[in-house]
Amino acid sequence: MSQFLQVLLSGLATGSIYALAAIGFALVWQAAQTVNFAQGEFVMVPAFFVLIGMGFFGMPFWLALAFGLALSMLVLGYAFKKLIVEPILPHGGITLIIATMALAILLKETVKESYSAEAQPFPALFSNAPMNFFGAAVSIQDILNLIVSLSIVVVLTLFLNRTRTGRSMQAAAQNPAVAEILGVNVKRMVLYTFLINAALASLAAFLITPVYLAKFSNGETIGLIAFIAAIVGGFNQIRGALVGGLLIGVLDNLTATYVTAQYRAALPLVLLIMIILVRPQGIMGTSEGRSV
């Protein structure tokens, strides 16, 4: 029983990180029809920005975090939109997909060549010291992962539905032409989405890197899982990405524990294929805006 609880709770903690990456992914998709194959690298890079801040500029950890966040929003948010998405999107979705794949290679190799090919330790934001929870070890880090991602969903949903900017962003995402007529600055709204995505990716990076370590190749796993979470949960719903992330995190751990470790990597993939074929709008998704 304690084993089951352990696996369940750890799965939720891991899944909440997947969810953060998946939410940003879904947002960018809605706002700019951009499928970002470099999303995993977007979670890898901010950790290195922080390490550069501390190692190269000698910043204290908290300042380096702020530096990492700002630099991520600049590079992975603003520059990504301006230099890659804007010029390539008119050439079509598949072209953009391929460009983001090339971007993934670029980010990985740049980090590897300019920083290090080896994994790097990363200071913890919160203690990883375990607490006993009915026989399962749970750390403050785990709990905070969950709380942070839940709060993000709540805050983002409130922001998108209750504030003027949020509603403008939604309008810009759903019908850019009409939004433009209504006086919404569509370009700016789309830019906000990219900035939010970069911020969420940074947050995910700061939360997991202490445990997963900073390594140039980390994005490969996280990126794929984030896509799967977004698709399984429902591309056009923020809470769908959350559900998808948690579901994948838990199912992955349960499979590895009780079914097969050899094929644990297969489960999310099979789930993905099934969802795409049976319910392409995702578990939580609604079918509108999902015409393929």
Place this chain on the structure above:
Amino acid sequence: MKKSLAAITAVLLAAGSAYAQDTVKLGMVAELSGAGAPAGTNWRDGVKIAVEEINAAGGILKKKVEVTDYDTQTDPQVSRAMVQKAIDAGAFAILGTVYSGSTLVNMLVAQQNSTPQFVGSEAPTVVQKGNPFVYRTSSGAQKGIPALTPYFKDTLKAKKVGVAWVNNEFGKGGRNVFVEEMKKAGIEVIADVASEQAQTDYASDVAKLKQANPEAVFVYMNQEESARFLIEAKKQALPMPLIGEVTLTEAKVIELAGGAAEGAIAHVGVTATATDVPGIGAFAKKFEETFKRKPTHDAIKGYVGAWATKYVADMVGKLDGEAFSKKILGLCLKAADHPKILLDTCWDKTGEMSRPSFMVQVKNGAPVVIGTVPAN
């Protein structure tokens, strides 16, 4: 026109080789990019230091040593091409590769060209294919892991053990040898936990081991996987000793795992922490001065590979792959006579290596030698 081009090329090449008379070329083929880059770059840097030293000591057969780097991109097929390229360029010997998956592919090429090849790979199969030109620079898993058996059997007196391994050709090889060894020693393996390469979440792996509750766990993974495993093991307070082969107590793993590595034990073929051994201490110091980081196991392997090339070639007295092979198979080098080989080292008739090794434990954040294991 093509023909004349070929002719010109031939003339140029002939000129090149005439010029090359007074140098010995070595092909350093390793994983400089891709997933294997950490291992490959350390291997390369170990080779670099060795080659500088060899040249300072007069080179091989009094000729200057020239080493060229070839990047396999951690891709077996590219590695095959790179070994071919190195041999085409006139390399007398190949140093590399580290990843067994690559070595198994590219060693065919070196064999076809009778080119001696020192590899950093530890998968058992590398020396089981009857290839007389491939030589290890550390003991293979089928040598290293049996050296651990007495530790499980006599020191820990374990009856039930677990094994956690990374499911690639490296981990699988180690795991198979371990399970076989335990069977022979009459120890039951009650938990057999496979994990993926580059896996990040080890919660279920550790939970399974905790549930099975063996008396000790053998951990056989690559560096950062080992670190992540240790972090999770500490979190879930896995109570039994964690014992590894080589990787588990490496400086990098300790750095990454932080306090979580405390108490981990490993059998290490040759370790930079064994600074009591004069050659190792000197190498570690020089490496740290040159590259501003601690040498890893792979760096020492590259270093030993390059020096072994020199020692054996000097003994043979000419640059002849066939003669080199005849000489080294079954050869023992004493550290007293050949200090840069670091420890008394023997190669058997398959190219497998044996030499004394160490048991190491992480204490106060640093690996400490807790015992030596004689060559087996």
Place this chain on the structure above:
Amino acid sequence: MMAGKWRWLLVALLLAAAVAAPLGQKSYIVYVLTSWLVFAIAAMGLNLTLGYAGQISLAQASFMAIGAYVTALLTLAGWHWLIATPLALLACFVVGLLLGYPALRVKGHFLAFVTLAFNTLVFLVLRNEEWLTGGSYGLSGMPRPDLGLFTTMRPLPFYYFTLAVTVIAALAMWGIVRSPWGRAFRALRENPIRAESLGLDTRRITLLAFAIGSAYGGLAGALVTSLVQFIEPASFGVGHSLRILLMVVVGGAGSFFGPFLGSGVVILLPEVLRFTEGYYLIIYAVLVIVMLIYAPEGLIGIGARLKMKFFSRSQVRADMSQGASLK
């Protein structure tokens, strides 16, 4: 008409160059040239699926794997390569049909993910089913095809063997793309709804686009088996599918000669950029992105554009005369 003639002359010249290229070269160059041909075949197949039929696939490496493993297992069991390979192609064709089914329901990025997932699943099966595939140790010792008087054990004969296979494969592809099927593939890419309304069974043609493209992947795999004589699952991962995809895009998706150019660039670039040491992948990625911004139609497209510029004067006049006759 002139253009057609020039094109054939160009093809003949290229073929002559392909025959002459390895002469007097060292084994390494021959090996690189052979891998170029092998990847050109794989890219040619993906070009049919992606370039002509417009269906993205990130699974081409997995079909190379299926082709390579089927050929390896059969040749190790004593079958001749020439018998094993058609069976491998058939296997790839059938599996390709199956992979095509999701494409009937989803397009674009969803299809990209389904195929990507498929590639990883194939990798897992190859690694885990050790009894059949040798697991992560792979399979080795496969014989190279022995054609009686012509044995391909040495690098140079094997290169010519691969060249012959490539030429046959290219001719077959040429036949396909200029046949009504080829037109149907392009129609599927351009406007599937219109194609369906003109009597084209778009479902069948979608499945065929995957199946034929996959069979070409299988052929490349069958050649890899003989070329490397050692296969293991990691050589056929998602990263390799991405590499083949980039070959198609860099060369020019939907153009017949694009895959040859693209695979050449991807295979040879590390050589050309050797002086940059570890940075070549960075440079490569930047070049790809820049190309996608300014010339998404690939290198062949850039070539065509340059040609247009070169002949631009006469071109404009032709347009004007046509514009005049409109009334």
Place this chain on the structure above:
Amino acid sequence: MTAPVLSVRNIEKRFGGIRAVRGVSFDVHKGEILGLIGPNGSGKSTLFNCILGQLVPNAGEVAVSGRDVSGMRPSDLNKLGVGRTFQQLSVFPRMSVFDNIILAGQEHRGTMSSRLFGAPDAGLTQDAERMIAFFRLTHLRDELAGSLSYGQQKLVDAAMAFMAGPSIVLLDEPAGGVNLTMLAHLKDRLVTYNAEHGTTFVVIEHNMEFVMSLCTRIIVLAEGAVIAEGTPDEIRSNQTVIDAYLGG
């Protein structure tokens, strides 16, 4: 009496709670040019898509020459002699005009294997050139269809619909966005084709003048139901129709 070329019975289509088409029935006979008109949102396009297999109706049947084709896929319907054009531009832009036209005929010739191993043009070159010449597009034969003007693309679209020699062609707003010269040319071609081949047309159109001068019979839809039917002159003077158009 022979069965009508197209027979529509009680077609019903709902989107959520909205009844877009409410039990529409009509017949079209050989050689007729039937106009289908109605204000925006009257259900014309939905009805069209239900007939053509693009949408699955909630109820009702469609028969072509007496054969029930309900639920049939568009490609199979086309093989039974039902051609169509599209409201939006619907050519294959990166294929030549010639290839566009050949494609429109090739699936009606031979078998799957003859289309792979047989002649690249499926033996259609002469037919295609005749069709291209009929629409006076010969000078554009080798141009990419996407590079043509809007009106020219409409002509290519129509030529494709005719290429397989259909018994009935459904034209979805053929006049939309086409300039007057081109429109006259298009109408002339349609009338000529109808006269020469006896092909039946069903036309959805907003351009009243075009419909009135082209069609032999007109059906008026409003809010998903038929509100009037008759010759152009009858429709012109029908009060219900006038009310519907004026937002009554």
